Amino acid sequence: MTEKHELQSLPEFFIKGLIVTAAAFLMVFGLNAAMQGFLDAELAVVEEAAARAAAAEAALAGAKTEAEAARLAAEAAVRKAEQYEQFYQKYKTRHCYHYYGQFYEMFENLYNADTIIIGTSHAAHGINPKYLEEAIPRRSWFNFALNGSNPKYYLDWWKVFLESGYPIPETIVFSVDWFMCDDGWLWRRIDFDTNPDCPAAIMRKIRKTRLMQAEDAERAAEIEEKLAAQEAAEAEKEATRADKINWLDLDEVLTWAFNRIPVIYSRDRIPEMLGWYIGGRDADALPAAEGQEETADDIDSDAPLPEVPVYVHERQVDKDNNITSEYYKGYVPWEADYNGRAKDQPCDLKEDQWAALDRLLDVFEDYGIHVVFVECPEYIEGRRARSMDDMGNRRLEEIAEARGITFFNYNIELAGEINADHTNFSDWGHMNTKGSTAFSKLLAARLAEYFETRE
């Protein structure tokens, strides 16, 4: 070192740098605390509703007469409906409400479907359980298809599914796609659903509240045990997640860290949060249900049994143009103008994803679940990566044949009018309301035949 270095200025530079950094991070943490408060308050409202529902359910056990049991059961049903409505009201503005709705079903068992649909966004926006129920009423249906999900994702999803305690389905309608093994196209990872403030994490908290609410001593002990087990499992999972991180990959570390800072992962909600702090805190009341003039609290013992409220939702479209207000058992319509444009994009089917698909099918087989493959219609003229679709479809056919799985491919042998008309689509691969309605009816008829033959 020579005397020309201005070393005496270094402390001043570092102190100023430190002040700037500290001030910036103070601002970040201040905003972060505000965001955490906002998110907690949002969840607290749903948790309160869940606690009321749990209390109503617990009260049912103490019914002394049949009439009282009927009244308490009706009241419990009302509370459960209110809980779901509160959940809808709080999470309807989130990015893709159907993710939340699906995990709600998984953890809160509203329908306990025996036949579920899994697959990608093509199925999430393309298969409406309403038409399947109409055609095959002896079965109960729920659409668990998630945007961007690939076989590896579903292997992880299955673990969450088992953890939730949802009844093992009798049949899975697996909406497969020729591109399903390209994890560039299908980007979903389970941490997108299990990270803090993500659907599965939220549902775990709500369930915990519900279980804690039960007053029965015997059940309370059982619940305590369950909770302890759940917490231990969560801690283990968190540790495993941390173990899996490559701490030398700084981008991965940053992603991991950012996913734990509410103001970063929920920064799109900053305007909403500011609105809430400034004046929107009274927006926790439920909207009036159809035909309901008094709340369940007002009902006295001589009044007729309370009816489960039916809430009418105003049209709600999310940031991705999903029509949230028309969400139905996991399905959500997606609307976008599409004029039949074709655009090629490279597609890279990965072997590890094919292997994951095999493992997934093994798991389903181990649980004795029947699997049906369905490939949702695409607008064939506008299809991306034209060179890859043959290869993907051929591979799927081979898998189906080897495992004896029935495969309804609506892009090859069953392709028809839907595929030829771009007005059925929001883009080359996603059907809009018109397309999904037509397709769901078509698929319902086909599945009705399938179940008849099988049974």
Added chain:
Amino acid sequence: MRTSNTRKDAGRGMLFNSVEFLIFFPITVIIFFLLPHRFRRYFLLAASCYFYMSLIPKYILILLFTTCVDYFGALGCEKARESGSKRLSRGIFITAVSLNVALLVVFKYLGMFEDTVNFFGRLFDMRTLVLPEMVLPIGISFHTFQSMGYLIDVYMGREKAERSFIDFSLFLMFFPQLVAGPIERSSNLFSQLKAESYIKYDNLSYGGRMMLWGMFKKVVVADNLALFADAVFSDPRAYSGGGLIIGILCFTVQIYCDFSGYSDIAIGAARIMDIRLMQNFDTPYFSRSVPEFWRRWHISLSTWFRDYVYIPLGGNRVSKPRWCLNQLVTFGISGIWHGASFTFVVWGLLNGVYIVLSRLTKDIRDRVKSLLRIDRIGWLNAGLQIAVTFCLISVTWVFFRAESFSDCFYVLGNLFAGTKCEFTHIEIFRAYIAIGAPVILFGTELLTKLPAVTGWYTGGTRAAQVVRLVSYALLLFIIVVFGAYDNKSFIYFQF
């Protein structure tokens, strides 16, 4: 376009907006200053190689090839000239330049050549030409031009050939300006790289500030606006009128912030090491004419073309028609430098046409302004000039960004057709950033134009010091909370 591969690959390396660089840079600076002066160049060269190889390792060989060709080429030119053999000197010079150009052609323009041949081949029913697909090395146009500039200077006798291979390699590979400039001149950089560097408060402060400001431009402004620009230009026919205008405006600001942000970080990083790189942007969107814009935009490239293409062609000391031709040739070459596609050529030529028209219509415009008495109201005159220049430049960016001529014509032909501007998949929150961040950017740039404000801001009063620290903290806060962290590469890496 083949360049898409490059952008994808660039995303995996050590970009200025990556955490890797956040670790790499301070370590490099600390070791650099701890080492005795005689070892610093070796260390800086090794660090630069590591930086470049973190992008795509094998490309270091291309850089090594350019370094060898131009190092020995320059020495050969000089030696031949000094021994009186001008012919030999010229021969060596032409060979070295040809090798540089050949490198560019092979790695950058082969795809364009193939597409052109096949286009005409189809007209005459000829067999399709299939050439091997080359992935574009990062920043090849920058270091090739920097190297060629040095070679030309030595050949012309304006500079002495560098004897030290290490110093010459460092001149080409100095990591802050390696992949996207500024395209430095040997006269500016050699002496600084050889001189002893010192830790200086002003350097640390200025460098840190520039890096922070560059980061804001890149991760907050450019990357958030990119969402809108990419949505429109990846599928222009999904938009009309308002949507297309928003797309163009977003790209206009995006490319400025992307590229000038990179330059600011490069200049700041070099300055911390006591090395001054040339200014590359001087608030270009406040220019009052297209010629002025080009004096303030990508200054290192504009001056390169001025000194090594425009002036050798005769510059402005020629007849008017020849001058027009010189301008068009210079801008046409500048266009092709930017990308291997004819849309870039049209982009360059359009700018050339603007400059030509700017001179040819000056008298008429002055007369109109005088008639309308606009020239008597200074602020109105300036405002109109800035607005018109901004609009003209924005139109040229359509050719720069669109993927085909058909897209260009669709965009320009439907600017006023309807108002459809639904940006599906983009959160409304991003729109707030897309509006707010440029307001902060241009507001700050405007303030820097006011001597009273800058005088006070940079002054030594306690209030000014507090305001400075608060503004830096706010900037850092905005970068952390509102930055886009999807590791998008810099647009100019592909050139």
